[in-house]
Amino acid sequence: MEFQYISNNADQTKAFAKKLASYLQPGDVIALEGDLGAGKTTFTKGLAEGLEITKNVNSPTFTIIKEYKGTMPLFHMDVYRLENSDEDLGFEEYFEGLGVTVVEWAHLIKDQLPPELLTIYLTHSNEGARNIKLVPAGKRYEELCKEIMQ
Amino acid sequence: MEKDLYIMGIETSCDETAVAIIKNGNEIVANVVASQIESHKRFGGVVPEIASRHHVEQMTIVFEEAMNQANLTFVDLDAIAVTEGPGLVGALLIGVNAAKAISFAHQIPLVAVHHIAGHIYANRLVKEMSFPLLSLVVSGGHTEIVFMKEHGHFQVIGETRDDAAGEAYDKVARTLNLPYPGGPHIDRLAQEGKPTIDLPRAWLEEGSYDFSFSGLKSSVINTVHNLTQRGETVAPENLAASFQQSVIDVLVTKTVRATKEFQVKQVLLAGGVAANRGLRKALEEAFYELPVDLVIPPLSLCTDNAAMIAAAGTVLFEKGQRAGMDLNANPGLDLEIHN
Numbered sequence: 001m002e003f004q005y006i007s008n009n010a011d012q013t014k015a016f017a018k019k020l021a022s023y024l025q026p027g028d029v030i031a032l033e034g035d036l037g038a039g040k041t042t043f044t045k046g047l048a049e050g051l052e053i054t055k056n057v058n059s060p061t062f063t064i065i066k067e068y069k070g071t072m073p074l075f076h077m078d079v080y081r082l083e084n085s086d087e088d089l090g091f092e093e094y095f096e097g098l099g100v101t102v103v104e105w106a107h108l109i110k111d112q113l114p115p116e117l118l119t120i121y122l123t124h125s126n127e128g129a130r131n132i133k134l135v136p137a138g139k140r141y142e143e144l145c146k147e148i149m150q
Numbered sequence: 151m152e153k154d155l156y157i158m159g160i161e162t163s164c165d166e167t168a169v170a171i172i173k174n175g176n177e178i179v180a181n182v183v184a185s186q187i188e189s190h191k192r193f194g195g196v197v198p199e200i201a202s203r204h205h206v207e208q209m210t211i212v213f214e215e216a217m218n219q220a221n222l223t224f225v226d227l228d229a230i231a232v233t234e235g236p237g238l239v240g241a242l243l244i245g246v247n248a249a250k251a252i253s254f255a256h257q258i259p260l261v262a263v264h265h266i267a268g269h270i271y272a273n274r275l276v277k278e279m280s281f282p283l284l285s286l287v288v289s290g291g292h293t294e295i296v297f298m299k300e301h302g303h304f305q306v307i308g309e310t311r312d313d314a315a316g317e318a319y320d321k322v323a324r325t326l327n328l329p330y331p332g333g334p335h336i337d338r339l340a341q342e343g344k345p346t347i348d349l350p351r352a353w354l355e356e357g358s359y360d361f362s363f364s365g366l367k368s369s370v371i372n373t374v375h376n377l378t379q380r381g382e383t384v385a386p387e388n389l390a391a392s393f394q395q396s397v398i399d400v401l402v403t404k405t406v407r408a409t410k411e412f413q414v415k416q417v418l419l420a421g422g423v424a425a426n427r428g429l430r431k432a433l434e435e436a437f438y439e440l441p442v443d444l445v446i447p448p449l450s451l452c453t454d455n456a457a458m459i460a461a462a463g464t465v466l467f468e469k470g471q472r473a474g475m476d477l478n479a480n481p482g483l484d485l486e487i488h489n
Binding site (some may be wrong): 035036037041042056058059061062063064065066067068 | 320325481
């Protein structure tokens with residue numbers, strides 16, 4: 001099962017993510033995939049807006065994990081630099097925690113991800129536009145996708 | 151004669167285990183940094199859990215080396231200053247717990263320091279600060295302009311909305327297949343090339359001191375992608391020079407504008423990207439004619455070190471700040487709220 005959404009610009013990407021945020025609950029995990037510059041941070045900014053986070057959300061690449069306080073906590077991760085690392089980093093504490101976790105480059109820690117999650121692929125289509133593909137794993141995320149795409 | 155003030159600094163917020171001791175706020179008597187960069191190269195970056203393990207392994211060695219260099223005993227130390235945040239929680243915890251252990255065992259006051267406050271105070275080891283001042287902080291994780299009206303007072307007037315400047319360097323380097331860390335490689339290439347490629351500069355809204363380097367990063371990636379698709383080769387030195395020019399233009403222009411608006415006496419460069427030759431040169435040229443004192447610390451004090459933590463810690467200690475045994479690592483510590 002998968003769902004598609006075409007976003008024409010960064011604002012639409014943010015608005016879509018903001019809408020998604022209103023359906024999320026603590027313990028939800030979103031895997032965010034896309035090349036450098038595909039709009040992963042932009043998407044997360046929109047999501048943060050939906051969670052009423054007022055602090056500026058910027059890239060977590062350097063620090064790997066950034067935490068924000070909103071209607072519920074947001075754990076923003078970029079695991080790019082963990083490629084080829086076989087360390088157990090204790091991510092499950094975040095995944096099973098009291099907030100929403102967004103993991104950029106999630107496939108790099110595939111073995112450590114929970115079985116049920118929502119994977120979102122961001123890809124360039126033409127100039128400025130992005131193709132947003134949602135792939136839910138698990139009943140909860142399937143229902144969630146159906147509701148959003150209605 | 152007044153007794154000399156000795157403050158120990160401990161820094162473990164990212165990939166450096168560092169311990170230093172400074173005398174009277176500005177004289178370094180010991181400064182030890184155990185660089186972990188070699189072990190990180192193969193991962194293309196900092197790996198948090200590996201970093202923490204290295205911190206544990208190196209802490210005692212670095213600490214003993216610092217005490218030997220200073221030729222002091224615990225009785226001589228007036229306070230232990232430690233980085234409380236921001237940074238990687240696992241890494242920060244090692245420094246915080248080491249500091250707490252020493253503080254508890256030897257009954258020495260404990261002071262908690264913000265990592266960025268440390269970077270700014272690295273400048274005090276070079277030259278006395280004169281207020282009001284501005285600091286341009288540029289590193290792998292930060293790009294900020296901070297206004298200080300007095301010691302221990304920090305106001306962030308601009309920060310990055312997406313990627314930090316140092317991070318943009320690393321990502322562009324990745325696109326050009328340069329080894330980690332990418333900053334020095336881009337800087338070196340840029341000296342050899344010419345800014346022949348037109349890349350964007352994100353000025354943002356009028357009057358804003360915020361930064362954005364994500365668009366520039368995407369633009370570099372697109373340029374490389376388009377050229378490769380057309381079967382043309384990219385001249386890496388020209389791309390590096392163009393990219394560097396774009397980053398520096400924005401950093402320097404915004405800093406100069408803030409200098410005028412806030413009517414500061416001093417501008418301090420801080421953070422690891424301060425090592426960038428292109429940035430140093432551009433700032434020196436821009437401030438040559440201005441009635442403002444530009445301070446650029448030596449390279450050894452720009453990258454993460456503990457002397458800067460001790461320098462900031464001295465000021466906080468003198469202002470009466472004390473941390474208790476309940477001090478915890480705070481990965482998302484806020485500079486403005488902290489002090």
